[in-house]
Amino acid sequence: xxxxxxxxxxxxxxxxxxxxxxxxxxxxxxxxxxxxxxxxxxxxxxxxxxxxxxxxxxxxxxxxxxxxxxxxxxxxxxxxxxxxxxxxxxxxxxxxxxxxxxxxxxxxxxxxxxxxxxxxxxxxxxxxxxxxxxxxxxxxxxxxxxxxxxxxxxxxxxxxxxxxxxxxxxxxxxxxxxxxxxx
Numbered sequence: 001x002x003x004x005x006x007x008x009x010x011x012x013x014x015x016x017x018x019x020x021x022x023x024x025x026x027x028x029x030x031x032x033x034x035x036x037x038x039x040x041x042x043x044x045x046x047x048x049x050x051x052x053x054x055x056x057x058x059x060x061x062x063x064x065x066x067x068x069x070x071x072x073x074x075x076x077x078x079x080x081x082x083x084x085x086x087x088x089x090x091x092x093x094x095x096x097x098x099x100x101x102x103x104x105x106x107x108x109x110x111x112x113x114x115x116x117x118x119x120x121x122x123x124x125x126x127x128x129x130x131x132x133x134x135x136x137x138x139x140x141x142x143x144x145x146x147x148x149x150x151x152x153x154x155x156x157x158x159x160x161x162x163x164x165x166x167x168x169x170x171x172x173x174x175x176x177x178x179x180x181x182x183x
Contacts, residue, residue, distance in 0.1 A: 010131070017048040017079055041073045042066060049081035049130075056086025058124040060146075061160035065127055068145040072137050080134035083156065086124045089116035110176030111153070118175075120150075125160045132156075143168050151175055 021044035028043065029036035046052070054062050069080040087095070093116050099109035120126030127147070129135040135156050139149045146162045149155070153174045161169055 013048060014079055017044050018073075018077060020044045020047065021073065037074055038066075038070045041070045045069065045073070045079065045081065048079060052082040052085075054082065054085060056088075056124050057127075058160070060162065061085075061125050061127070064145040064147055064160050068138060068142055068147055069134075071145075072134065072141070076137060078134055078137045079131070080138060081130045082127055083130045084121065084128040085126070087119070087121040089122050092116040092119045092122050107176065111174040114175045120159045127158045127160070128154075128156045129158055130156065 021040045024040040024043050025036050028039035032039040054065070057065070065082070072078040072080050092114075096109060096113045096115050099113040100106055103109050103112075116122045129138055132155060135149075135158070138147055138158055139155075142148060142158060143164070146160055146164065147158045148161050148164070148168045149157065149171060150159050150161075150169070151157050151172050151174055
């Protein structure tokens, strides 16, 4: 059985990103003494995922995310990228109304997209993660950084939820389901 072209490309990009971070370490040490590994990781991942945009995330969410992916990168050689983070209310409303139009009902749309006033993306606390392996790593280790997968139907969606003492909150089946509270 042969590996797909996408699989080979992904493995090569993964290896190149790791190698690039190592090559960037001396430069990172000059610009950020004591934080070279963190900085080199962020630079390399920024080149690997050039369209990722961390602006608009709350400072705590951004810090938790960048720290978590630095740990994943150096400890487990796992790359974590951001597909979508903060969205302004207009963008979230556009996504929501498109989903209402596509599905034909607000109830069906809410299974995939929330209106702006309910969205963690608008608050700057939600992260859509890639690749799937990165999301899996975050699901296993994200609680240490207060990052939790919140919906069963979205393997990529995580939210910064402090005050859970490192334990994940109860996960919802999908975005439109009210959060259940533990007994």
